[in-house]
Amino acid sequence: MPNAGAGLDSAGASVDHPGSFGRGRGHGARQSARPRGAARARPAASRLPDHRHEVPMSSTIVRTRIAPSPTGDPHVGTAYQALFNYAFAKGRGGRFILRIEDTDQARSTQASELAILESLRWLGIQWDEGPDIGGPHAPYRQSERLAVYREQVERLLAGGHAYRCFCTRERLEAMRRRQGAESGYDRACRDMPVAEAERRAAAGETHVVRMKIPLEGDCGFRDLLRGEIRKDWASVDDQVLLKSDGFPTYHLAVVTDDHLMGVTHVIRGEEWINSVPKHVKLYEHLGWDLPVFCHLPLLRNNDKNRTKLSKRKNPTSIGYYRRAGFLPEALLNFLGMMGWLMPDGEEKFSVADMVAHLELERISLGGPIFDLDKLKWLNGRYIREDLSAEALLERLAEWGLGRERLVRIVPLVQPRLETLSDWGYLTAPFFADAVPLDPTLLRIPGRTDEELRGILQMVLWRLGALSEFTAPRLDALLRETAEALELKLRQLLQPLFIVLSGREAWTPLFDSLEILGPDIARMRLRRAIAALGGLSGKQLQALEEEYARRFGPRE
RNA sequence: GGGGCCAUCGUCUAGGGGUUAGGACAGGUGGUUCUCAGCCAUCAAACCGGGGUUCGAAUCCCCGUGGCCCUGCCA
Numbered sequence: 001m002p003n004a005g006a007g008l009d010s011a012g013a014s015v016d017h018p019g020s021f022g023r024g025r026g027h028g029a030r031q032s033a034r035p036r037g038a039a040r041a042r043p044a045a046s047r048l049p050d051h052r053h054e055v056p057m058s059s060t061i062v063r064t065r066i067a068p069s070p071t072g073d074p075h076v077g078t079a080y081q082a083l084f085n086y087a088f089a090k091g092r093g094g095r096f097i098l099r100i101e102d103t104d105q106a107r108s109t110q111a112s113e114l115a116i117l118e119s120l121r122w123l124g125i126q127w128d129e130g131p132d133i134g135g136p137h138a139p140y141r142q143s144e145r146l147a148v149y150r151e152q153v154e155r156l157l158a159g160g161h162a163y164r165c166f167c168t169r170e171r172l173e174a175m176r177r178r179q180g181a182e183s184g185y186d187r188a189c190r191d192m193p194v195a196e197a198e199r200r201a202a203a204g205e206t207h208v209v210r211m212k213i214p215l216e217g218d219c220g221f222r223d224l225l226r227g228e229i230r231k232d233w234a235s236v237d238d239q240v241l242l243k244s245d246g247f248p249t250y251h252l253a254v255v256t257d258d259h260l261m262g263v264t265h266v267i268r269g270e271e272w273i274n275s276v277p278k279h280v281k282l283y284e285h286l287g288w289d290l291p292v293f294c295h296l297p298l299l300r301n302n303d304k305n306r307t308k309l310s311k312r313k314n315p316t317s318i319g320y321y322r323r324a325g326f327l328p329e330a331l332l333n334f335l336g337m338m339g340w341l342m343p344d345g346e347e348k349f350s351v352a353d354m355v356a357h358l359e360l361e362r363i364s365l366g367g368p369i370f371d372l373d374k375l376k377w378l379n380g381r382y383i384r385e386d387l388s389a390e391a392l393l394e395r396l397a398e399w400g401l402g403r404e405r406l407v408r409i410v411p412l413v414q415p416r417l418e419t420l421s422d423w424g425y426l427t428a429p430f431f432a433d434a435v436p437l438d439p440t441l442l443r444i445p446g447r448t449d450e451e452l453r454g455i456l457q458m459v460l461w462r463l464g465a466l467s468e469f470t471a472p473r474l475d476a477l478l479r480e481t482a483e484a485l486e487l488k489l490r491q492l493l494q495p496l497f498i499v500l501s502g503r504e505a506w507t508p509l510f511d512s513l514e515i516l517g518p519d520i521a522r523m524r525l526r527r528a529i530a531a532l533g534g535l536s537g538k539q540l541q542a543l544e545e546e547y548a549r550r551f552g553p554r555e
Numbered sequence: 556g557g558g559g560c561c562a563u564c565g566u567c568u569a570g571g572g573g574u575u576a577g578g579a580c581a582g583g584u585g586g587u588u589c590u591c592a593g594c595c596a597u598c599a600a601a602c603c604g605g606g607g608u609u610c611g612a613a614u615c616c617c618c619g620u621g622g623c624c625c626u627g628c629c630a
């Protein structure tokens with residue numbers, strides 16, 4: 001039993017009053033710190049409603065948020081975090097907020113933001129405040145709140161808690177090369193006289209603003225699932241807060257917005273634990289109360305080392321699951337099952353069940369593997385247990401058998417139909433997830449299998465970089481790709497027909513690809529590469545270089 | 556390299572000082588069935604290792620080991 005309250009950083013103590021640390025008398029207390037068994041061993045009678053200790057101020061309404069970064073396809077990890085934040089807030093009569101963290105100007109795109117919102121809507125996770133519907137703390141897009149962050153930066157500078165740093169990227173790179181993988185920034189600008197720094201800044205010299213991290217001592221804070229966590233300041237970097245483009249980094253933005261938006265519970269991925277000390281320090285310097293921190297385990301790949309879920313090894317795009325025919329309620333149920341189960345152990349449960357029964361402290365901490373087999377089983381249960389034939393028909397239409405989609409397919413097959421009954425065979429690839437694949441058919445004359453794998457990988461990357469998945473764009477992209485790879489168009493397209501349809505001939509590729517959609521198309525490419533033997537890390541690295549040479553840098 | 560976090564069947568998990576360590580997916584076998592799926596039954600399958608505390612440790616503590624994450628003007 002750690003000596004809880006005593007050693008805490010002063011800021012840390014403001015989460016709860018010291019009393020909530022020990023599992024003192026009777027009720028209340030004990031759920032937050034969970035040094036093994038402390039929380040779980042609590043008497044059943046106290047399980048129910050007592051959550052006062054989780055809220056900084058007892059009168060405050062619970063507010064949680066999902067804060068995705070619009071830099072790619074909507075990720076199942078985002079849905080996972082959203083689900084727990086949503087269920088927790090709703091279970092406490094609270095509010096759930098959607099905030100867009102688009103502070104990376106280079107990578108953020110509007111298309112990605114729209115796709116993320118659309119994916120969450122499809123899942124049925126409804127936010128109470130967000131960039132599309134507004135709310136009392138608008139705007140909910142960080143790129144529109146730059147003045148807010150700048151104000152905090154000024155306060156930090158004025159208080160001597162931050163400093164301007166004029167180091168160039170080149171210098172930083174050289175420094176990192178010199179000191180290897182040791183701890184971060186060498187703090188070269190930390191002791192620059194303020195007058196000099198202000199003069200240079202006023203003269204328009206580009207610079208960033210960094211946080212002044214204590215040189216000694218340590219920081220303690222509490223995680224709802226793990227109890228107290230301590231970290232030496234010596235292992236914390238003088239983190240950049242404001243980039244030279246005037247945008248904040250995650251750390252400044254998240255602290256500022258979580259406070260200003262009244263977020264009471266920060267429920268997010270475990271990957272952030274190491275950053276909490278910086279955040280704690282910012283809360284302290286800015287004079288703000290800490291929220292409750294709750295770090296959820298990371299979803300893992302089904303590989304030997306259980307690495308963090310990645311699109312390299314797993315479908316991670318919500319859009320893929322949608323197109324592959326998973327029901328949103330099954331996907332949510334499955335995500336909810338990652339680390340948590342209903343109190344009675346039932347595996348099939350709805351979001352409403354979760355809202356009614358979720359207790360964050362019952363989440364298990366081992367990183368769960370996102371196991372497609374179990375997801376399929378669960379999805380099957382929903383299909384056969386919850387839907388009448390009539391309702392299923394409805395779902396099929398919504399999914400991919402609706403008139404608006406069929407209307408697009410008909411013109412492609414019409415020239416190829418001898419009888420109406422050819423329809424089924426010809427269009428089957430539009431309505432499948434995977435397609436039967438005979439790898440022996442996959443080849444490009446004059447190229448080795450390894451070269452073919454590389455070509456498919458580069459096509460995969462190119463498709464991933466395409467902002468608009470439409471026939472004309474695909475046409476242009478694939479012609480350009482063939483040329484860059486020194487292939488005739490038909491040499492490139494021929495294997496693509498096989499990869500995408502499982503056949504040597506199909507409906508016209510560009511149009512078909514558009515209808516098929518990026519998620520399924522890219523999945524089939526990945527499966528084909530795997531069927532051909534896959535690519536090693538070394539090969540991928542070489543391909544990245546070749547790709548950069550031929551098409552420019554990726555992402 | 557440094558730091559943080561984590562550790563029950565192959566997988567998701569229950570159990571948190573005394574249990575035949577329970578359930579589910581996947582796998583095996585059998586039943587039902589025109590086939591398959593489903594459904595039912597059944598089998599196999601786990602407490603990372605070593606110390607300590609204790610009458611008793613999967614459970615509490617320590618040390619290992621392993622895994623993950625962080626170590627960016629990404630988030």
